[in-house]
Amino acid sequence: MDLWSRARRLREERGLSQAVVAGRIGTSQSWVARMESGEVDPSLSSVRRYLNAIGASLELRSDDGLPDFRAMSLADLARSIRRHLADGEYVLRACLQFIDDFHETDEAGRSGLLETAPAATGDPRWDAFLAGLAEHLAYHGGLPVPRWTQRKERFLRTWWFLSDLPSVRASAMAESPAAFRRRGVFVTDDLFARA
Secondary structure (H helix, E strand, O other): OOOHHHHHHHHHHOOOOOHHHHHHHHHOHHHHHHHHHHHOOOOHHHHHHHHHHHOOOOOOOOOOOOOOOOOOOOOHHHHHHHHHOOOHHHHHHHHHHHHHHHHHOOOHHHHHHOOOOOOOOHHHHHHHHHHHHHHHHHHHHOOOOHHHHOHHHOOOOOOOOOOOOOOHHHHHHHOOHHHHHHOEEEEOOOOHOOO
C-alpha cells in the first residue's frame, strides 16, 4: 500500500474530512484531494504538515533501491507552471512547494536550485515572478543572485498583483519584497511566512 492510500485510510479512520485537514495545514480542500490522489508531488515539508494534521508521522529508513530526495529547481518549477498555466491555484501551490524545497535543501545545494535560467512559462507575469523569487531567496540566503534574473524579459511593464482583492492589493503594495516590486510583481509577505 502506498503512502497516500495509507494516509487517506488513517484520515478517514479518525473521522477527519479533507476540509478539516486543509484547515489545519492552511491550504485548500482541493489541494489535499490532489495530494491524496497523487496528482501532485508535494514537498517533504508538505507531507509532514499533512501527516501532523491527521496525527501520523513518517519514518524514513535507508533502502539502497530508492532514489534520494531531489529538490525541485526553479527550472523544474517553470516547466510545471507551463504545463498547468491555466490553473492558478496549482501554479501558486507549486511555487510554495519550491520555497519549501529550497528551505529543506542544505546550504551547499541551494544555489544550484536557482542558477539555471528557467525557460519561459508562457506568461510574462510568472517569468517575472520567478526572477523575483530567485533574487529574493538568493539575497536572503547569502547566495549570489543569478545573472539571468536581470534580463529585461524578467520585468513587467504593467504591475501585476497575485490577488485581485482590493484589500490584498493594499497589503501587497506595502509588503511585497523589493526583488518582486522592482519587477512590477506584488505579493504579500505571507508567501514566505510558511517557509
